[in-house]
Amino acid sequence: MLVLVQFQHAILNKFQNYSYNLILKTIKMCRDLKLSLDSYGIKVGLKINRAFFYENSDKIIPPFVKIEEYKEEKDLLTLSIGNHPQKGSLYFKDELILTIKEFNDEALEAIRDKIHFAIARVSSPDKYHFHAGAVAYKGVGIILPAMSFSGKTFLSKEYISRGATYYSDDCAIVDNKNYLYPSQNPLAIRLPDSSRVYRTADELNSTNGIEKVKIKIILFTKYSNEGKWDPRTISQAQSIFELCRNFYVQSFLAINPEETFHFLRNFTNDLEMFQSERNEASEVVEWTFRYIDKMLNS
Amino acid sequence: MSNSAKPIARKEGLVIQELNDEVLVYDLETNKAHCLNESAATVWKNCDGAQTISEIAKQFIEKSGSKVNEDFVWLAIDQLNELNLLEQELKPNFQGQSRREVLRKIGLASIIALPIVSMLAFPNSSLAATCGTSVCGEVPACQNANPVLPYCCAGTCVASAGACAVPACNP
Numbered sequence: 001m002l003v004l005v006q007f008q009h010a011i012l013n014k015f016q017n018y019s020y021n022l023i024l025k026t027i028k029m030c031r032d033l034k035l036s037l038d039s040y041g042i043k044v045g046l047k048i049n050r051a052f053f054y055e056n057s058d059k060i061i062p063p064f065v066k067i068e069e070y071k072e073e074k075d076l077l078t079l080s081i082g083n084h085p086q087k088g089s090l091y092f093k094d095e096l097i098l099t100i101k102e103f104n105d106e107a108l109e110a111i112r113d114k115i116h117f118a119i120a121r122v123s124s125p126d127k128y129h130f131h132a133g134a135v136a137y138k139g140v141g142i143i144l145p146a147m148s149f150s151g152k153t154f155l156s157k158e159y160i161s162r163g164a165t166y167y168s169d170d171c172a173i174v175d176n177k178n179y180l181y182p183s184q185n186p187l188a189i190r191l192p193d194s195s196r197v198y199r200t201a202d203e204l205n206s207t208n209g210i211e212k213v214k215i216k217i218i219l220f221t222k223y224s225n226e227g228k229w230d231p232r233t234i235s236q237a238q239s240i241f242e243l244c245r246n247f248y249v250q251s252f253l254a255i256n257p258e259e260t261f262h263f264l265r266n267f268t269n270d271l272e273m274f275q276s277e278r279n280e281a282s283e284v285v286e287w288t289f290r291y292i293d294k295m296l297n298s
Numbered sequence: 299m300s301n302s303a304k305p306i307a308r309k310e311g312l313v314i315q316e317l318n319d320e321v322l323v324y325d326l327e328t329n330k331a332h333c334l335n336e337s338a339a340t341v342w343k344n345c346d347g348a349q350t351i352s353e354i355a356k357q358f359i360e361k362s363g364s365k366v367n368e369d370f371v372w373l374a375i376d377q378l379n380e381l382n383l384l385e386q387e388l389k390p391n392f393q394g395q396s397r398r399e400v401l402r403k404i405g406l407a408s409i410i411a412l413p414i415v416s417m418l419a420f421p422n423s424s425l426a427a428t429c430g431t432s433v434c435g436e437v438p439a440c441q442n443a444n445p446v447l448p449y450c451c452a453g454t455c456v457a458s459a460g461a462c463a464v465p466a467c468n469p
Contacts, residue, residue: 235317235318235320236317236318236320237317237318237320237321237322237333238320238333240315240317240322240333241322241331241333241416241418244331244418244420245418247420250420253324253329253331253420254329254420257313257324257326258313261313261315261322261324262315265315265317
């Protein structure tokens with residue numbers, strides 16, 4: 001009996017030698033958390049490892065999303081962490097949308113982007129997301145759809161430094177009545193070494209959009225060393241075609257092309273549509289402001 | 299193929315949006331979007347299986363007042379062929395001239411825009427790639443060494459390098 005008690009005591013001691021945090025961490029890792037992600041009234045559920053969420057929520061949750069108590073959302077994202085803690089999978093309604101081999105910064109950014117896509121997918125047809133800069137000047141919304149590395153953020157920054165109101169430098173959220181919503185994400189400014197720094201409009205001494213604003217102008221432009229600013233009006237078909245280069249639009253087209261075309265047609269119906277390469281961002285901004293002043297005075 | 303050929307516009311598997319005088323087409327089979335300018339759209343809309351190339355050319359003359367010939371229509375047919383927007387393939391009939399020569403002749407003589415069909419191809423995925431990080435979430439086309447880039451948005455997998463030859467997507 002004494003031997004048994006001593007044996008039990010030895011096991012207990014060995015167990016107690018592990019740090020409290022390690023035990024807690026192990027327990028935490030076994031527990032999943034369920035949340036609701038709310039983006040302007042559109043809700044998506046998220047099932048995720050609790051510890052992982054606490055450590056990384058600021059990196060994986062898009063800035064325009066509010067986190068709320070879970071309420072049995074029918075559209076559910078699930079982030080599963082595999083047997084190896086460095087591997088995982090992200091599912092959206094049982095569809096595998098991302099495989100992760102290592103949870104590094106790039107993976108966290110990819111998770112955030114996929115969460116964003118899932119929300120965008122659920123948002124349509126009430127709201128659409130465009131990969132675009134967006135600003136407003138004197139109550140007129142301007143949307144700047146463009147690919148990555150075309151100078152969207154730089155141009156958005158130039159607009160707001162000269163008095164426009166900031167809405168987005170990367171993702172413009174619009175509804176089916178052509179209203180642009182503030183996305184509240186900071187500008188992701190690229191540095192010469194390709195890294196990024198994040199600055200809010202306030203930090204750049206500029207104004208953040210608070211209310212939704214009607215979009216009146218769509219401008220397709222990209223930076224080029226030899227670019228010459230010479231904006232020409234383009235047709236509605238050309239404008240929609242240019243929007244089809246946008247990867248959010250592509251994903252909507254793949255899901256429901258009829259509805260997406262219908263949305264794009266309505267969206268571009270009453271817009272002034274222009275296209276041009278550019279060199280100096282200031283030229284673009286000055287032209288836009290003059291155009292809007294003329295529009296408002298006529 | 300002679301000017302008496304009667305081309306037929308494909309409708310099956312396409313989502314078509316007519317906008318003023320231009321046409322947008324989304325091909326469900328290939329996930330490609332096409333924009334037909336006014337001239338190309340006029341040709342395509344007249345490819346009803348009942349009109350010959352010559353008759354379509356006459357339609358143009360009546361509509362635009364501009365003198366166009368069968369070569370003009372064949373230019374549009376050539377592009378529509380290539381992009382699989384016709385029911386049956388029709389080989390162009392440029393009377394022994396190269397396409398470039400025909401383009402030059404028509405471009406100089408015509409006051410209306412040459413028929414142009416623009417095309418965009420994009421990934422076949424309901425949740426498209428995040429091109430900022432070049433990460434794709436769809437069925438893999440390439441397995442490589444990058445821990446978060448197991449697939450290629452576009453381009454080909456270079457197995458020896460363990461990476462995609464064209465890593466940039468088309469956002």
